[in-house]
Amino acid sequence: MAMPFLTARWSNLCLVTYAVPPGFLHDRVPRGLELDLREGQAFVSLVAFDFLDTRVLGVAWPGYRNFAEINLRYYVRTAGDERGVVFVREFVPHRVVAWLARLLYNEPYQAALVSSQLSDSPSQLTADYRLTWRGRTYRLAVTGRKPAHDVAADSVEHFFKEHHWGFGVDRRGQLIRYAVEHPVWQIYPVQSVELDWDWGAIYGPEWELLRGRTPYSTIFAVGSPVAVYRKREVPELAWAASPA
Secondary structure (H helix, E strand, O other), X not given: OOOOOEEEEEEEEEEEEEEEOHHHHHOOOOOOOEEOOEOOEEEEEEEEXXXXXXXXXXXXXXXXXXXXXXXXXXXXXXXXXXXXXXXXXXXXXXXXXXXXXXXXXXXXXXXXXXXXXXXXXXXXXXXXXXXXXXXEEEEEXXXXXXXXXXXXXXXXXXXXXXXXXXXXXXXXXXXXXXXXXXXXXXXXXXXXXXXXXXXXXXXXXXXXXXXXXXXXXXXXXXXXEEEEOXXXXXXXXXXXXXXX
16 A cells, blocks of 8 residues: 555544444435444444644644543445445644645545643543633543553444545545554553534534533543545546536
8 A cells, every 4th residue: 555645643533433323324314325334223432532733744743742532423334345434523722733634635634722631540541622612611531440451353342443544525526545454452441421512513413413422432442543545536436416
């Protein structure tokens, strides 16, 4: 495979996942993909993690190497059974990072105040993520028990944390994908979760359906080095967007 466009270490990934009716996401799914269902349900995940030692084409940009990201994503697959994710919105604390992601990948990045804080002890680890958006600060904090461990390939945790592809649509209406490579992540057993999140205020009124819902799954993954490759059109799945 060619040289990765971006390398980094993704660390202390907190994934809070909710089951939603497939029809809720149906109109969002890019043409040529289908929802990746489990037990007949579709899923969205709120994901927070630290981007560390970030390099673009091998070059580290001073001031932009280490930062937190919070994103909302859902799960898709191709007819050829390639599993991946599509992003609803991705928050990062740097305008330049958000601008480049929109320019190069047409990804729904937004610049906002995003921060993280770790509390580490011999027996447990807490990752505390904050997002300030439109005058209010929201919080996701997850505490896990040490040590981390592997999970089975058919487990719920593996289903949500291991994906090789990111999918999106470029400005010409073509379906694109980009590869994300990393070792299989170990997880910490989750001891507690604190979530203060206004879904409607952050993502729009249709997302109010998540208010008060119990998560289907909560995962606290250790993370690892990652490599993200350049976007590629998917010719066999490409499509032209219909005129508005």
